[in-house]
Amino acid sequence: MGTSLGIRVQAVNKSFGRGEARTAVLKQTTFSAETGRLTMLVGPSGCGKTTLLSIIAGTLHADDGEIEVLGQRLDQMKSNAVAKFRAKNLGFIFQQFNLIPTLTAAENVSVPLVIQGHPYRYAEKKARDALAWVDLADHANFRPAKMSGGQLQRVAIARALVHDPQVILCDEPTSSLDSENGQQVMELLRKAAAQRDRMVLVVTHDNRTYRFADRMAEMEDGRILRVLDTQEEIRMHHPLGE
């Protein structure tokens, strides 16, 4: 399967706070990720992983620098255009699942299609197909409160994939899960990354999942310290998945 540049982040700075309380989180950060691969962004807590992910997702503005996703310069687009771009091209998996508790699993999964303006019936049919893909066809009518953490994250994966986006952005997808469920979720993400020209970017500090990465960017103190481009390199630097 061929790869092409899906994400390019060039010399991005991002600070929070004002005056003396101002803290620089990203410092001239440069990063890239290709399609057809599962890329992991790893590093200790507070190193700026989630901030970088938010900027790539277009949900947070960088102070400066260039952000290009699938050939589109997000930093030059207006917020409504970014929202439309996200709706069409990005799928999200959040640490806290962020499923709407009053909707069933199928309804939650159908949300990205509804946002794109598809009819409910079509959206729900596609949602049921997506749930079947994550092996939760029989849970389509369950509400989140009736499901386990592993099941909830699989529903979130179905929601991230239902509109067939090219980029899947995952924020600590396994941190709320036990080891077994975490492995299942990562296997699903790897399966998703292997399809067509899709790319999956996983932000994590869960070293149990490192073996699923095709490529890994290590981050510290707002900068990318090292990029491990192959599974061999990853295994070499993190032999026990550490």
Next chain:
Amino acid sequence: MIRIALKMLFGDRGKYLMLISGITFATLLMAQGMSLFCGLMSWTFSTMRNVRVPIWVADPQVEQCNDNKPMRDTDTTRVRSVDGVAWAVPFFQNLSMARMQDGTSKMITLIGLDNNTLIGAPTKIIAGRLEDLRMPNTVIIDDFGVQRFSESRDHLIGVGDVFEINDREARIVAICETHRSFTGGPYVFTTYDRAVQYAPGQRKMLSFVLAAPQEGVSAEELARRIAAQTGLAAFTHSEFAWSTIMWYIRNTGIPINVGTIVIIGFIIGAVISGQTFYSFVLENTRHFAALRAMGASSGELTAMLLAQAFLVGFIGYGTGLGFVSVLGINLLKLGKVPFLLLWQIPAVVGIAVMVIVAISAVIGIARIVRLEPAIVFR
């Protein structure tokens, strides 16, 4: 997106019911207060509603129809002499005491109608005959009078029964339907001469002159002519009714009391709904942020919040208005409480409820529009 919004709302049953309760309560308080106010105001000119004539002529100092500044008897002929008057008749109105055969006394509004024409006589006679009023010592009482005069009796008072007004016999020859008087006493109709005899003697006894314009002359024009030529105050029916209402608004605490109820209703509705809706938005902030991260625009999120707020508004408004209607029907059956639900009241309350709902929605929208979708990654 609207469907998702409504499912989010219906799913949070506690807040959904709280929101509806707030709007229902506000609607109930506002509509009930306004209906009571309109009912009370309609009672202030009940005499005019019972005695429907085109023009009322009164002493120049009279501002409202329950005011009694007697005129000279000759004022009737002065009014008759004005060009364009079709007819003009004397009219007596006074608060008197009726004494029942068991010795109990009841306050009444005594009405004296022109002896010959009986102009202004009640139109709905439910027992007896109007013409019998021409017989000596006869009166017509209203249906409220039947209840009031029967309070200490073992059966209802009716046609043929007798009571006293100022020690003079009053024999009931008919029962009629009337609009309830503001003073709370029943209406007792008799002829002008007999009413003057019943009432305590004064130098001047004529309360009003009732008049009508000839064909081709408007009531407004004739009222102006009568006022100009006689120096008396002359009002059309509608002018006198409004003058009466405005007098009560200016000179009594009714508008302040009822206005307070209405304002409290509005504030309670706004506070309960605004606070509950804001709390609903706060609790769902992460979900709204997730929707935004997934590509929902600010416009779509705004539409979701508006749909949630206005649906709650419509349901609460409908429920509240239903309660007011049921309450009103039962109050009217009791007949002792002024209640008038004009079509304007639901319209005004509807606008007030929509303002409450809009305030609630705007508070939520202000938060959601400023929402940083990146919070979903925290």
